[in-house]
Every structure is written in C-alpha cells, then in structure tokens.
Amino acid sequence: MKILNVEQIRQLDQATITYEPIAPIQLMERASQAFVDWFMSRYDAFTPVKVFCGLGNNGGDGLAIARLLLQANYIVEVFVVRYAPRESDDFAHNHRRLKLLINPHYVENPGDMPTLRQRDVVIDAILGSGISRPAEGLVKMVIERINRAPAQVISVDIASGLQANQPNQSDDVTIWPDHTVTFDLPKLALLLPGNARSVGEWHMVDIGLNQRFIDQAPTPYYYTTEAEARLLLRRRERFSNKGSFGHALLLVGSYGKIGAGVLAAKACLRSGVGLLTVQTPGCGYVVMQTAVPEAMCRPDVDDRLLTGPSDVDGPSLADYAAIGVGPGIGKAPETARFLREVLTNFSKPVVVDADALNLLSANKDLIGLLPENSILTPHPKEFERLTQRWQNDYDKLELLREFAQRQQVVVVLKGAHTAVALPNGEVHFNSTGNPGMSTGGTGDVLTGLLTALLAQGYDPVEAAVLGVFAHGMAGDKAAQVRGQIGLTASDVVESLHWAW
Numbered sequence: 280m281k282i283l284n285v286e287q288i289r290q291l292d293q294a295t296i297t298y299e300p301i302a303p304i305q306l307m308e309r310a311s312q313a314f315v316d317w318f319m320s321r322y323d324a325f326t327p328v329k330v331f332c333g334l335g336n337n338g339g340d341g342l343a344i345a346r347l348l349l350q351a352n353y354i355v356e357v358f359v360v361r362y363a364p365r366e367s368d369d370f371a372h373n374h375r376r377l378k379l380l381i382n383p384h385y386v387e388n389p390g391d392m393p394t395l396r397q398r399d400v401v402i403d404a405i406l407g408s409g410i411s412r413p414a415e416g417l418v419k420m421v422i423e424r425i426n427r428a429p430a431q432v433i434s435v436d437i438a439s440g441l442q443a444n445q446p447n448q449s450d451d452v453t454i455w456p457d458h459t460v461t462f463d464l465p466k467l468a469l470l471l472p473g474n475a476r477s478v479g480e481w482h483m484v485d486i487g488l489n490q491r492f493i494d495q496a497p498t499p500y501y502y503t504t505e506a507e508a509r510l511l512l513r514r515r516e517r518f519s520n521k522g523s524f525g526h527a528l529l530l531v532g533s534y535g536k537i538g539a540g541v542l543a544a545k546a547c548l549r550s551g552v553g554l555l556t557v558q559t560p561g562c563g564y565v566v567m568q569t570a571v572p573e574a575m576c577r578p579d580v581d582d583r584l585l586t587g588p589s590d591v592d593g594p595s596l597a598d599y600a601a602i603g604v605g606p607g608i609g610k611a612p613e614t615a616r617f618l619r620e621v622l623t624n625f626s627k628p629v630v631v632d633a634d635a636l637n638l639l640s641a642n643k644d645l646i647g648l649l650p651e652n653s654i655l656t657p658h659p660k661e662f663e664r665l666t667q668r669w670q671n672d673y674d675k676l677e678l679l680r681e682f683a684q685r686q687q688v689v690v691v692l693k694g695a696h697t698a699v700a701l702p703n704g705e706v707h708f709n710s711t712g713n714p715g716m717s718t719g720g721t722g723d724v725l726t727g728l729l730t731a732l733l734a735q736g737y738d739p740v741e742a743a744v745l746g747v748f749a750h751g752m753a754g755d756k757a758a759q760v761r762g763q764i765g766l767t768a769s770d771v772v773e774s775l776h777w778a779w
C-alpha cells in the first residue's frame with residue numbers, strides 16, 4: 280500500500296471528485312460516515328461525546344461526524360474553535376446542517392472551554408492534514424487544555440498540529456490522542472517513533488479514494504499489508520525434496536551467547552529451509568546438537584569464539600545457498616577476520632545482524648565487501664554506528680535510503696513499524712509486531728528466518744519484506760497467547776506460521 284504526501288492526498292481527493300464523480304461535500308460525508316462506523320463499533324450511545332472543530336475541512340468532518348452521531352442517538356456537544364474569520368465551504372455547509380439539530384458552542388477565549396471529565400470522549404477535528412504552520416494562539420490553548428484533561432481523545436485523520444509528512448519542531452503543540460482514525464492511506468507521520476504521543480493507536484478507514492490515481496502516484500514509501508505479504512509467499516512444490524529448499528549456514532554465538540544462535544537456528548528451521556548447518560564456537564557444540572537436533576553443527580576450533588576453521592567437514596563457504604551471520608558472535612578481532620573471509624568468499628546475498636553489524640561499523644572497509652542485495656538488520660543504535668547520528672526521524676529515513684542505495688543492500692531498520700529500505704530507494708514500513716517483541720532474542724529469530732528465505736531462493740527484497748511481516752505476525756500471535764508482557768523470543772519462534 281502506498282503512503283502519499285499531503286499534496287498527493289489533496290490531488291487524490293480532487294481526482295476522486297472529478298472521476299467518480301462525487302461532490303466534495305459528499306466525499307466529506309463518506310469520510311465522516313467511515314469515522315462514525317468505526318466509532319460506533321467501539322463506543323456505545325451512552326458515551327458523552329465532545330467534538331472540537333476547526334474551520335477547515337477537518338472541522339467540516341467533525342461537524343458531519345457530530346450530526347451523524349446525533350442521528351444515531353449519541354449524546355453530542357460541539358465546540359467550534361473560532362480562531363479566524365474564514366471557514367472552508369464544506370465546513371460552512373456542515374455548520375448549517377448541524378444547526379438544524381443543535382447549537383454548537385463557540386470557543387473564542389479560554390473561558391469558553393468546557394470541563395472535560397474522564398468519561399468524556401473528545402473527537403479532535405480541529406486541524407487535519409492541511410496545516411501550514413504550527414498551532415498557535417487560541418488553537419494552541421485548546422490543544423493544551425485537551426491534552427491536560429483526563430478524557431479519552433480520538434483524532435480525525437491526524438492529530439491536530441501534527442505534520443503529515445515533515446518534522447514538527449520540538450516545541451510544536453499537538454493533540455496527544457488515544458486513537459487516530461485516518462482516511463484511506465497511512466500518513467508517514469503515523470509510522471515514526473518520535474510521533475508516538477501524537478498518534479496513539481492508529482486505524483485506517485476506507486473512504487474509496489480513486490485507485491487509479493493511487494496506482495500512478497510516485498512515492499518511495501509503502502506500508503506492507505497482509506494481502507501484499509501473502510502474494511510473496513511461495514507454495515512448496517509437491518515433488519520437492521530437502522535439496523529444493525537450500526542449505527543455509529548460520530554463523531552464530533560466542534561464549535555466553537550460544538542462546539542467540541539457538542534462537543536463530545530454530546527460526547531458520549521453522550521458516551522452511553531444506554538443510555541447516557550452524558557454526559558455533561566449540562563451547563556451543565553440545566548445546567546446539569541438543570537444543571536443535573534438526574541442525575548440523577560445525578564447532579569452531581576455538582572454544583569461545585568464531586574464528587573460521589572447524590574439525591568437522593562441510594561444504595566450502597561458497598557452496599551454501601545462504602549465510603546468516605551475527606547473533607551473539609561478539610566483536611573479537613579473530614571474528615572480524617573470519618567475517619572478512621566470509622564476505623570475500625561468498626558472492627550471494629548474506630544476512631548480517633547484531634555484532635556482525637558492529638564489526639562492519641568498527642571496520643568500515645568491510646561494508647564495501649558486502650555482496651550485492653545483502654540484508655542488514657540493524658536496530659536504531661546499530662544503524663547509528665554504521666552511519667551517523669540523526670536530527671529527527673525524517674533525517675534518519677533519508678540516511679537509511681541513502682545507505683541502501685549507495686551500498687546496494689537491503690536495510691531492515693528494526694522497531695515498531697520496521698522500515699525495510701531497498702537498493703532502489705523505496706522504504707517499506709511493516710504493519711505487524713507489538714511492544715511485547717522488545718525483548719532479547721527476537722532479533723536473532725529474524726536473522727534465522729531471513730536466512731531461511733534466502734536459502735529457498737527468495738529474492739532478497741521480497742525475503743526482507745515478507746520475512747519482517749511474518750516475524751511481526753508471529754509476535755502478534757504469541758502476544759495473543761501470552762500477552763505482550765510474558766512474550767519471549769522462543770514464543771515468537773513457536774508462533775511462526777506460514778499459511779495465511
């Protein structure tokens with residue numbers, strides 16, 4: 280699914296109006312109805328609703344929402360924030376219609392603000408995606424009052440004051456909603472960690488905007504939906520054998536961190552690999568053979584570190600279908616030398632995670648050795664070490680895109696809405712996963728999973744987008760069983776499920 284910028288959304292509204300065709304006011308009615316359907320499925324008619332409206336089209340939505348809720352017998356009060364003499368045409372139209380049902384209150388100074396109680400639900404329709412400057416004066420006062428109140432807050436389309444696709448200044452005032460109900464397509468701002476407070480939980484409602492316009496609109500930003508991920512998933516051929524699904528090699532673990540390797544190995548096996556060999560330091564041999572009997576194990580001649588040689592024979596490095604390296608390996612110089620050897624002798628894409636990324640950061644010339652289309656899976660701190668410190672989330676996104684394009688690799692920047700940056704400059708934000716996954720080892724699971732997809736011959740771009748989605752989906756499934764608090768990385772492995 281595409282993520283469009285504000286200018287494109289404006290053009291999209293226009294294209295819908297022109298080609299459907301539909302009157303602008305009808306489109307506003309459709310958006311408001313979609314919001315109301317969402318609202319009524321969650322809040323009953325005894326909920327005291329207070330709708331705060333600005334004077335643009337977001338305010339127009341608010342007025343129409345109030346009317347539709349009143350017609351459904353909800354208890355609704357409307358507060359129009361009169362911060363300017365001008366109002367949009369569609370606002371004025373809905374204002375006239377609403378006044379046939381109730382008289383709105385007008386907020387012109389602080390004394391006009393109502394007391395907001397805990398059981399009130401505030402609908403925030405003050406400013407939408409059309410803002411062109413920070414909230415100030417009366418609007419700022421109203422936003423601050425709402426934020427201080429104990430009431431629940433639901434923002435229409437986007438929190439008032441939040442910019443949809445560019446950074447806000449640190450002292451900008453925005454609504455801090457519990458929920459954002461956004462129209463048709465996600466906005467970039469909803470996906471960025473720095474905006475967490477200005478977004479809350481967000482939901483998308485369909486208002487049927489012009490699909491042909493969306494299909495043609497250029498954008499580097501995408502949001503992976505379940506339907507899109509499912510299209511990437513391959514069936515297993517009836518007459519297949521284990522050779523059909525590749526032989527993967529995982530280079531994992533160091534003394535005290537063999538568990539990271541166990542998690543990666545289990546995830547790899549649960550993600551369809553044909554054969555798996557795991558190389559661990561000598562101390563990991565018994566652990567691996569016991570915990571993961573399906574995997575073959577090559578113990579390193581060094582008992583505590585990965586250094587390369589093993590007294591167990593196996594295919595030469597170049598013969599593996601895919602290699603995943605990093606979980607638990609540490610940053611010893613011997614391991615750095617081995618990583619250099621791997622990157623020099625293996626020409627297919629590799630999955631690089633954790634300490635392997637830190638070794639790249641400490642030895643920047645190794646970055647140039649990465650096989651084309653390799654998948655790097657840094658969390659933000661690892662990505663900062665690879666590149667530099669950023670000013671804000673937008674700056675970070677640019678660094679991410681620039682790095683993936685310059686190095687011709689896929690970078691999976693992990694976190695809520697993991698961003699998968701592709702060598703062609705696109706960024707695909709993930710839609711699955713939950714804060715229960717913020718626990719040690721879940722990243723190691725992703726490394727094993729991605730290595731399995733590469734071994735099976737998935738294109739690295741597709742492997743990254745699909746793998747990140749499936750990993751988050753497993754996390755969501757595990758959270759259903761355990762709750763987010765009790766979730767562990769092993770639960771994520773056990774919840775991996777590849778038929779959806």
Ligand SMILES: NC(=O)C1=CN([C@@H]2O[C@H](COP(=O)(O)OP(=O)(O)OC[C@H]3O[C@@H](n4cnc5c(N)ncnc54)[C@H](O)[C@@H]3O)[C@@H](O)[C@H]2O)[C@@H](O)CC1
Pocket residue numbers: 292303306307308310311333334335336337338340362367405406407408409410411412413414415418435436437462
């Ligand atoms: N066809 C349409 O026009 C549709 C519009 N929709 C709604 O329209 C919204 C966008 O509406 P608008 O473009 O009218 O803009 P907004 O309602 O977001 O903003 C209000 C207007 O106030 C002015 N303004 C900008 N920054 C301000 C600030 N900091 N303080 C005070 N005033 C400021 C601008 O003139 C702006 O157009 C969307 O977020 C969505 O809610 C939906 O109804 C879907 C259809």
Ligand SMILES: Nc1ncnc2c1ncn2[C@@H]1O[C@H](COP(=O)(O)OP(=O)(O)O)[C@@H](O)[C@H]1O
Pocket residue numbers: 633658693694695696697711712713714715716717718719720721722723724725750
């Ligand atoms: N709040 C969150 N929402 C969604 N996914 C998350 C969240 N926190 C962490 N994750 C996911 O969990 C994984 C954590 O990986 P990482 O930070 O490498 O942990 P570790 O190194 O301990 O395994 C990533 O895939 C990340 O996207």
Ligand SMILES: [K+]
Pocket residue numbers: 337403404405406407434435436437438439
């Ligand atoms: K709003």
